[in-house]
Amino acid sequence: MNRGIVHFLMILAAAISAFTLPEAKSGVREVAQGLFVPIAWPVRAIGLAISSRLAPHEQKDLLSPDKARTADELRQQNAELLTRILNLEAQLDDLKQLSAQYQQLGTDLRKLVQPATVVAGPTGSRQTLTVGTSGLKAVREGMAVVHPLGFVGQIFAVAPGAATARVLLVTDPQSKIAARFFRFGRRADGSLVTMPVDIPAPLVEGDGDAMVVRMLPARKVRNVVKIGDVVVLDEPKLPPALKGLRIGTVTAIDLPPTDSGHATIKVEPTGDLTHLHEVLVVSK
Amino acid sequence: MRWLPLALLAYVMLGLQLGLGGLLKFHGGEMNLVLIAAVFIALNARRQTAVPVCFGLGLLHDFIGIGPLGTYALAYSLVAVLIAGTDRALAPEHPFTHFFVTLIAGAMVAFVVVIQGKYARYGVHVDLWPSMIGAFYTAVIALPALWLLGRFRRAFRFRIGG
Numbered sequence: 001m002n003r004g005i006v007h008f009l010m011i012l013a014a015a016i017s018a019f020t021l022p023e024a025k026s027g028v029r030e031v032a033q034g035l036f037v038p039i040a041w042p043v044r045a046i047g048l049a050i051s052s053r054l055a056p057h058e059q060k061d062l063l064s065p066d067k068a069r070t071a072d073e074l075r076q077q078n079a080e081l082l083t084r085i086l087n088l089e090a091q092l093d094d095l096k097q098l099s100a101q102y103q104q105l106g107t108d109l110r111k112l113v114q115p116a117t118v119v120a121g122p123t124g125s126r127q128t129l130t131v132g133t134s135g136l137k138a139v140r141e142g143m144a145v146v147h148p149l150g151f152v153g154q155i156f157a158v159a160p161g162a163a164t165a166r167v168l169l170v171t172d173p174q175s176k177i178a179a180r181f182f183r184f185g186r187r188a189d190g191s192l193v194t195m196p197v198d199i200p201a202p203l204v205e206g207d208g209d210a211m212v213v214r215m216l217p218a219r220k221v222r223n224v225v226k227i228g229d230v231v232v233l234d235e236p237k238l239p240p241a242l243k244g245l246r247i248g249t250v251t252a253i254d255l256p257p258t259d260s261g262h263a264t265i266k267v268e269p270t271g272d273l274t275h276l277h278e279v280l281v282v283s284k
Numbered sequence: 285m286r287w288l289p290l291a292l293l294a295y296v297m298l299g300l301q302l303g304l305g306g307l308l309k310f311h312g313g314e315m316n317l318v319l320i321a322a323v324f325i326a327l328n329a330r331r332q333t334a335v336p337v338c339f340g341l342g343l344l345h346d347f348i349g350i351g352p353l354g355t356y357a358l359a360y361s362l363v364a365v366l367i368a369g370t371d372r373a374l375a376p377e378h379p380f381t382h383f384f385v386t387l388i389a390g391a392m393v394a395f396v397v398v399i400q401g402k403y404a405r406y407g408v409h410v411d412l413w414p415s416m417i418g419a420f421y422t423a424v425i426a427l428p429a430l431w432l433l434g435r436f437r438r439a440f441r442f443r444i445g446g
Contacts, residue, residue, distance in 0.1 A: 003332045006336075007332075007335045007336070007361070007365070010335070010336065010339050010357075010361060011339075011358060011361045011362065011365075013354070014339065014342070014343075014353075014354040014355075014357040014358035014361060015354065015358050016354070017352060017353050017354030017357075018352055018353070018354035018355040018357075018358050018400050018404060019354075019400060019403065019404040019405065019407075020404070020405050021352045021353070021354070021405075021406070022352060022405075022406040023350055023351050023352050023406060024352065024353060025350075029347055029348070029350075032344075032347050032348060033302070033347075033348045036295070036298050036299040036302050036348065037299075037302075038299070039295070039296060039298075039299025039300060039302075039303060040299045040300075040302035040303035041303065042303070043299065043300055043303030043304060044302075044303040044304065044307070047303065047304050047307040047308070048307065051307050119303075120302035120303055120305065121302065121303070121304065121305030121306035121307060122305040122306045122314075123301060123302055123305050123345065123348050123349040124345070124349045124351065124355075124356065124397070125351075125397055125401070125408070125410040125415070126349060126350050126351055126408065127306075128349075128350055129306075130302070156350060157350070166350060168350070172408075173408040173409055173410075174408055208312070208410075208411065208414070209309075209312060272306070274305070274306025274307065274309075275306065275307060
């Protein structure tokens with residue numbers, strides 16, 4: 001057969017597959033990706049080390065996103081927080097009940113959360129991480145992946161033998177997660193308080209580097225949601241212990257001119273999720 | 285053409301792409317090292333070799349991602365069809381050729397990915413501008429990368445010509 005026709009058929013087959021078929025989730029793909037880990041992992045470790053040296057990640061000031069607080073303000077708020085901690089310690093008795101519930105699970109918290117090393121990053125326009133799971137037990141699709149920065153995403157696919165697993169980041173366009181808003185405020189005496197924001201529970205969708213909340217009625221968002229509000233996890237499919245885990249912060253609100261339309265709220269994660277060294281897989 | 289160096293090139297570039305994915309972003313644009321490998325093949329090999337090799341590279345790129353198979357295979361094949369066999373018109377060793385050809389190839393890949401995201405049945409939306417910035421970024425990275433690959437060109441035993 002003419003080579004030109006063969007090339008045309010190859011291109012046609014690729015086009016048909018790309019435009020009509022769904023994404024094929026299979027163990028073979030995960031194994032294939034695992035084959036590249038001997039190159040990807042050391043390169044990523046070196047890349048992360050250089051990246052953190054050249055462009056250290058700046059932690060956002062959650063309480064004052066527009067203007068960084070001064071050292072004096074931080075000292076004062078630190079003192080307030082210490083007072084608050086003392087108050088909270090007094091409430092620990094309530095939490096003992098929760099602790100008893102965990103004990104009923106027959107294991108301790110360290111066994112619920114397993115650390116995993118990020119061995120590879122995204123490969124194209126999709127927002128994924130690959131984590132090495134050889135030391136982990138029973139990693140399954142749908143498990144939550146967290147980090148001190150907050151919620152990272154969910155296990156999307158696991159290689160047979162569970163050598164590696166793919167994490168679909170919360171910023172991936174395919175990610176949709178139930179959430180709620182709250183903000184930090186101050187009482188009359190100046191102490192800090194967290195206040196829920198009174199709007200319907202939103203669905204946070206990934207949007208590449210950030211996330212977006214769509215389809216909230218503009219009249220309910222206007223003058224209610226503010227830039228700097230914190231978005232936290234409220235996903236019923238995930239373990240209840242993860243409720244309230246931070247997803248990100250509101251950085252932009254796009255409102256239509258009238259109250260009849262819908263608002264679009266941009267939510268940014270606290271850090272760049274593709275730069276993580278290690279994550280925690282919540283395995284129960 | 286020798287297949288072992290080609291397999292090594294594909295393995296290293298895909299491994300680097302996986303490892304550095306997300307780390308080397310510039311204004312939302314991400315470099316594409318696999319595309320640089322595809323441009324290297326397309327610039328140096330005959331069209332009848334370059335098209336299936338770039339198709340294979342694209343298929344591997346699709347395979348290690350999570351999207352439907354075929355997007356990058358389609359994009360890199362089109363890049364090969366466009367570039368391969370133009371060695372008489374271009375100076376394949378010249379840095380300007382490397383930059384300009386990679387820029388055009390990156391723009392083509394960006395268009396394919398964006399159009400696939402918009403019109404495919406199971407497509408996921410991708411913004412055009414970050415993809416175009418990524419194409420420019422890849423073209424800049426292609427200057428040292430293609431110069432370096434050019435040092436090993438003889439190992440591939442390319443046969444130049446349409």
